[in-house]
Structures are given as structure tokens and as C-alpha cells.
Amino acid sequence: MKKNLNLILSGIIVIVAGCVYGGHPSYLMPLLLDYQVEALELKNMLRALMGIYLGIGVFWLFGAYRSTFWYAATLSNVLFMGGISFGRIVSTFFDGVSIPFTPALVLELLFFAWGWYNLKKYPEYLSD
Template sequence: MIKKNLQLLISALVVVGAALFYGASPGNLLPFLFDFDTQNTDLRNILRAVMGLYLAFSGFWIYALYRPAYWRTATLSNALFMGGLGFGRLISFILDGYSEVYFPGMLLEFGMMAWALFNLKKA
């Protein structure tokens, strides 16, 4: 595997896991871990829409591993995706307060964004 592809591969694997966590069975897993009810149809719809979005981006990143013509676009979309998650968490920390659970995730998201931007600059 080409070294610059490692960032996309890791991102895709992690984001597929997150997608399945949010959307595969929101009524069973999320209430157990986060102590909130997901019996509402509208909330389940939102969670499954997030799952679809995550799977679509992950699929594109994996596709770009095999189609080099799409590598730059996939890497840029990955930087935007990871940066968007990280900045969203940062805004939540500012407005809602610190979360020990999600702070490491925010750092990793910013790290993946930086890695993607670094790879783009090198290419």
C-alpha cells in the first residue's frame, strides 16, 4: 500500500465503525452507553441518516485507494470531514462544557485533518 493512502484507510475503517455504532441498532446500543432513549422514530431517522453519510464518505475514501485520480478529492473531503467533526466538538466544549469521553476523539479528529492536509501538501 502507498504510504499516503494509510490516512484514508484508517479514517475509513474508524468512520465505518462509528457509522455502524450510530445507525445499525440505535435502539439497543446507544441507550445502554449514553443513557438516553432512542425509541423516537425521528431520532432513529437522524441517527441512520448520519450512518448513511458516514458510510458514503468512507466508501469514497476506500474507492480512492484504488482509483488514484480521486485521491486528492478524497483526501480533501477527509480533511473537511475530520475538521468538521473536530470543530463541532470544540464548539460543544465551549458552549456545553468539557467532555472527558469526547476530548480524545476531538484531538484525533484534528490529528487526522492535519495528516490529510500534510499529505495534500506533499502530493
């Protein structure tokens, strides 16, 4: 169960984040981020992002409960968390510090490190 907690927690968080981004962007984005979403293309992009988040979050939950998928789910978690935190770090350097997203960056870095640690700690799940 310990090796699955990373996948379970990050899966739930990413599913919730996806629902926030795409569930009702015209209402939620102004409420949470003081950002107006009026253009059809932006709504479409946010809902597509929601679909990505839902899909990957479900895959991580699936990997937590099916040991044959654990390695692939954990590897994708590490790549996702590493990639998204890298993007936020680049944005911090070029755009400045985002107060609302700094806690997200910290969590993403923690999940990245935790997933990397799990990959090293449980080599018996390594896929060939």
C-alpha cells in the same frame, strides 16, 4: 501506500462509527452513551447519519485504492475531519468537556492535520 494510510484508517473508523450510530440505535446508544433513543425521528436521524458516514467512508477507501480519486477523497477527508472537530470544539466551549468524545476530537484533529499534510506533500495528485 503511505499517502493512503490516512484514508484507509479514517475510512474504517468512520464506517464503524456510522454503524454504531445507526446500526441499532435503540440498543447501542443506551449501552455506549447512556442515552435513550425512542423517538422515530431520532432513530431516522441517526440512521441517516449512518448513511452519510458509510458513504464518505467508502469514498475514502475508494480514493485510497484509485489514484484518480485520491485528491478528492483526501480533500473531503480534511473538510470532514476539520468540520467535525470544529463542531466538537464549539460544543466544548458552550456545553463543557465530553469525556467520551474527547478522544474522538483528538483523533479528528490528527486526521485533519495528517490529511492537510498529505495534500501539501503530494501535489502531483492535485486535480485541476
